[in-house]
Amino acid sequence: MPEKIQLLxxxxxxxxxxxxxxTSCLSLNLIAQLSADTAAWNALLxxxxxxxxxxxxxxxxxxxALDELYGAAITPVVRKIGECQCFGFYSEFADDDFLPAGxxxxxxxxxxxxxxxxxxxxxxxxxxxxxxESEKKNLIDDIRAQLNDKTTYCVNRLxxxxxxxxxxxxxxxxxxxxVESISPIKLTKYYHELLETVRIEIVYCGAARPxxxxxxxxxxxxxxxxxxxxxxxxxxVRIFPQEETVREFHEELDVNQGKLTxxxxxxxxxxxxxxxxxxxxxxxxxxxxxxxxFLNVRERLSLCYYASSAVNRTKGILLVYSGVEPAKFQQAxxxxxxxxxxxxxxxxxxxxxTSAKRGTVNAILLSLDSLGGLEARYxxxxxxxxxxxxxxxxxxVDAVTAEDVSAIAKSVVLDAVHYLRGKDGGExxx
Amino acid sequence: MASLxxxxxxxxxxxxxxxxxxxxxxxxxxxxxxxSKAYAFFATHYGGADRRFRLAGQWIDTPEGVAHFLEHxxxxxxxxxxxxxxxxxxxxxxxxTSSDITAYHFxxxxxxxxxxxxxxxxxxxxxxxxxxxxxxxxIIGQEIRMIQDRPGSELYYNLMKCLYRDNPIRYSVAGxxxxxxxxxxxxxxxxxxxxxxxxxxxxxxxxxxxPERIVSMCLxxxxxxxGEVPVRDYGPDDGKAPCLxxxxxxxxxxxxxxxxxxxxxPLKRGREFLADSVLLDxxxxxxxxxxxxxxxxxxxxxxxxxxxxxxxxTVAGVGHLLISGQSDDPDAVLDAVxxxxxxxxxxxxxxxxxxxxxxxxxGHILKRLNTFEMTCYGLAxxxxxxxxxxERASVLDKITxxxxxxxxxxxxxxENFAMSVIQPITKGDG
Numbered sequence: 001m002p003e004k005i006q007l008l009x010x011x012x013x014x015x016x017x018x019x020x021x022x023t024s025c026l027s028l029n030l031i032a033q034l035s036a037d038t039a040a041w042n043a044l045l046x047x048x049x050x051x052x053x054x055x056x057x058x059x060x061x062x063x064x065a066l067d068e069l070y071g072a073a074i075t076p077v078v079r080k081i082g083e084c085q086c087f088g089f090y091s092e093f094a095d096d097d098f099l100p101a102g103x104x105x106x107x108x109x110x111x112x113x114x115x116x117x118x119x120x121x122x123x124x125x126x127x128x129x130x131x132x133e134s135e136k137k138n139l140i141d142d143i144r145a146q147l148n149d150k151t152t153y154c155v156n157r158l159x160x161x162x163x164x165x166x167x168x169x170x171x172x173x174x175x176x177x178x179v180e181s182i183s184p185i186k187l188t189k190y191y192h193e194l195l196e197t198v199r200i201e202i203v204y205c206g207a208a209r210p211x212x213x214x215x216x217x218x219x220x221x222x223x224x225x226x227x228x229x230x231x232x233x234x235x236x237v238r239i240f241p242q243e244e245t246v247r248e249f250h251e252e253l254d255v256n257q258g259k260l261t262x263x264x265x266x267x268x269x270x271x272x273x274x275x276x277x278x279x280x281x282x283x284x285x286x287x288x289x290x291x292x293x294f295l296n297v298r299e300r301l302s303l304c305y306y307a308s309s310a311v312n313r314t315k316g317i318l319l320v321y322s323g324v325e326p327a328k329f330q331q332a333x334x335x336x337x338x339x340x341x342x343x344x345x346x347x348x349x350x351x352x353x354t355s356a357k358r359g360t361v362n363a364i365l366l367s368l369d370s371l372g373g374l375e376a377r378y379x380x381x382x383x384x385x386x387x388x389x390x391x392x393x394x395x396x397v398d399a400v401t402a403e404d405v406s407a408i409a410k411s412v413v414l415d416a417v418h419y420l421r422g423k424d425g426g427e428x429x430x
Numbered sequence: 431m432a433s434l435x436x437x438x439x440x441x442x443x444x445x446x447x448x449x450x451x452x453x454x455x456x457x458x459x460x461x462x463x464x465x466s467k468a469y470a471f472f473a474t475h476y477g478g479a480d481r482r483f484r485l486a487g488q489w490i491d492t493p494e495g496v497a498h499f500l501e502h503x504x505x506x507x508x509x510x511x512x513x514x515x516x517x518x519x520x521x522x523x524x525x526x527t528s529s530d531i532t533a534y535h536f537x538x539x540x541x542x543x544x545x546x547x548x549x550x551x552x553x554x555x556x557x558x559x560x561x562x563x564x565x566x567x568x569i570i571g572q573e574i575r576m577i578q579d580r581p582g583s584e585l586y587y588n589l590m591k592c593l594y595r596d597n598p599i600r601y602s603v604a605g606x607x608x609x610x611x612x613x614x615x616x617x618x619x620x621x622x623x624x625x626x627x628x629x630x631x632x633x634x635x636x637x638x639x640x641p642e643r644i645v646s647m648c649l650x651x652x653x654x655x656x657g658e659v660p661v662r663d664y665g666p667d668d669g670k671a672p673c674l675x676x677x678x679x680x681x682x683x684x685x686x687x688x689x690x691x692x693x694x695x696p697l698k699r700g701r702e703f704l705a706d707s708v709l710l711d712x713x714x715x716x717x718x719x720x721x722x723x724x725x726x727x728x729x730x731x732x733x734x735x736x737x738x739x740x741x742x743x744t745v746a747g748v749g750h751l752l753i754s755g756q757s758d759d760p761d762a763v764l765d766a767v768x769x770x771x772x773x774x775x776x777x778x779x780x781x782x783x784x785x786x787x788x789x790x791x792x793g794h795i796l797k798r799l800n801t802f803e804m805t806c807y808g809l810a811x812x813x814x815x816x817x818x819x820x821e822r823a824s825v826l827d828k829i830t831x832x833x834x835x836x837x838x839x840x841x842x843x844x845e846n847f848a849m850s851v852i853q854p855i856t857k858g859d860g
Binding site: 019020021022023058059060063064066067068069070071072092093094095097098130134137138141142144145146147148149150253254255256257288289290295298299302304305323325351354355358359361362363365366368369370371 | 441442443462464465466467511513514516517518519520521522523537538539540565568569572573575576578579580581681682683684685720721722723726729730732735736737756786787789790791792793794796797799800801855
């Protein structure tokens with residue numbers, strides 16, 4: 001059973017014991033409220049810190065140290081959970097069992113994580129200017145690179161347009177302009193303030209006993225200054241769209257395949273959210289290959305190469321994303337809504353319901369059999385204070401009825417639609 | 431069932447059962463305790479590069495994209511779609527086609543043997559109708575358009591077109607909209623007959639499963655007789671020099687992307703294949719990997735970002751060094767690659783660097799063994815090329831600095847490099 005340990009005020013360690021893997025992971029995450037003012041700062045900070053510490057001043061020395069730890073990896077990460085921006089480091093390293101006798105990597109990785117966070121390479125008390133400037137450029141490159149994967153790009157575009165007056169519409173990397181305005185002086189000041197007040201969530205998945213992890217992390221974080229830890233809600237849920245008519249956004253890029261992306265509010269069902277019900281609803285609608293979108297929009301009508309849905313339970317949003325020829329945009333749009341209408345009307349066969357539940361339970365259990373999946377699940381639970389264990393969640397999924405699914409479909413309201421088509425009119429050359 | 435063979439690979443903590451059945455199929459089962467997930471991977475040694483082959487004494491040429499098209503169509507069964515049957519059982523099925531392997535796989539946490547039965551049946555029984563072929567041409571046409579929008583894929587195939595004059599790995603596995611229009615049911619039946627014969631296939635399973643039961647299911651459900659062993663033709667040896675030094679293409683991307691390549695010698699079969707590929711990969715990693723001075727130097731200069739990789743890829747009987755990433759100045763990166771190699775050819779690698787890179791490579795092998803997908807892929811690739819995947823760590827252990835230095839002097843020669851570049855579309859283009 002996972003164990004939660006409070007290390008310091010506002011610093012929690014979640015230990016997930018498992019002997020299944022040959023490597024372990026340890027993530028150190030700072031949790032801030034998503035905000036247009038600080039998103040870029042938070043996204044930049046782990047990258048700058050990852051460039052060097054007082055002991056290992058540059059990337060060469062850090063890389064060599066990690067190689068010596070049998071190829072341990074420490075990567076800067078930024079995640080968005082609801083309206084929280086979670087940023088820090090994810091590390092993965094070999095389990096002692098597979099190393100020459102007496103080698104202990106966990107403690108050394110924990111020390112390194114602590115150094116990266118608390119003892120950065122500085123010049124005259126400021127974060128190294130060269131590192132700050134070069135990581136600003138890299139972050140801007142990454143912000144621009146979101147354009148390269150068109151599916152993710154469209155999902156992000158729709159999210160930011162649909163939620164333009166909400167925190168949720170802020171990109172986890174911030175904006176190019178905000179990144180450009182950061183100076184080493186301002187970043188250093190911000191960094192020191194942050195350390196005192198920020199909530200920190202640490203997750204360990206691996207074979208070591210919780211006591212050992214606790215000891216290692218307590219030592220690594222001993223110099224962490226602690227003031228009043230800031231608290232805030234995970235997300236501000238908007239039940240209904242802001243405008244009465246569906247907002248439409250059109251965009252043209254040099255692409256071969258069109259994309260249709262639709263955003264819904266989960267609606268009044270968010271007053272008493274039924275997480276298991278939402279998972280099953282999503283699997284029936286478009287989350288799985290037994291879903292209505294897959295079987296009808298893609299397979300039966302061949303309208304799309306893919307058409308899938310995803311529910312964000314924390315923010316109460318449903319997204320449908322599909323790859324469609326622009327000439328068929330209207331037909332695909334109508335059919336996607338017709339499938340939602342069918343669920344509202346209770347047209348859910350026993351086969352659909354059973355397949356959706358099995359698929360959902362399978363996906364939950366599968367996530368526990370991969371190290372990254374395990375970390376992601378327990379990290380999200382820690383941030384959102386979810387008390388359900390995966391096993392309990394599976395039990396609740398089993399109990400979901402067709403009426404539950406239909407009720408959720410009835411609650412859902414279409415808010416905004418994004419169309420991406422190729423230049424030159426939209427009819428594609430074949 | 432006396433012929434199931436058990437071999438332990440104690441250094442990496444794995445136990446593998448193998449058996450070759452009378453019909454020629456090799457079954458490989460990795461028993462993994464403690465997992466709720468089980469994974470089956472049914473693969474044929476057939477991919478996009480296998481376009482010319484001999485059947486019943488006659489050479490047959492097939493259009494680009496047949497292996498991938500066949501993969502899509504195999505899911506059709508007289509009694510319905512196999513994807514749907516898996517999903518009804520709560521399994522997550524999928525398939526992929528590379529240049530030399532087509533694999534069908536599923537993972538599940540329940541009803542493993544029911545799912546295995548579906549897998550064995552749908553892959554071994556071809557069923558194609560003109561009507562379903564016509565529909566599939568539309569679906570794959572969409573997939574091809576989507577692939578053409580992926581910069582990574584264009585980058586890779588352009589590099590292959592630079593490196594190889596005749597080898598069919600220079601063409602996209604999915605084919606083109608025109609080439610797939612030429613595919614008929616008969617072409618699919620022929621290719622299935624030649625390449626889906628059990629002696630050209632392997633079944634790899636990982637999980638807490640019973641190897642004997644798996645073997646008896648194969649005996650019961652698959653054809654009893656071995657088929658004709660396929661003879662394939664990849665064209666004449668291309669030699670070491672690239673056929674083109676450079677290819678460029680403009681796409682809707684944020685920053686220039688590059689892939690730099692250099693051919694190795696054609697690969698031998700068996701343990702030598704493994705020894706050579708592990709050696710060449712280590713040589714690539716020691717000189718150009720993310721922990722080298724080469725990478726950190728260019729990173730600090732702002733010429734490389736975090737989206738970067740270097741390694742040695744083996745595919746369809748050939749292998750090449752592959753270095754790829756994003757950069758504002760790919761030519762400067764190529765110059766640095768050549769300079770780094772010149773220097774390494776003269777000075778060789780220092781012992782400390784060699785030792786730490788080797789430690790890191792060991793950690794990376796452990797990490798790969800965490801995922802059933804990577805491990806089963808390795809087992810299949812190993813079987814098709816005549817080596818034991820689980821010996822990778824022992825093979826690595828025996829590599830000496832002299833061997834690595836020899837790679838710099840004789841295998842990777844600066845004059846044999848080629849580069850593919852994707853340029854961002856600038857205003858006024860297109």
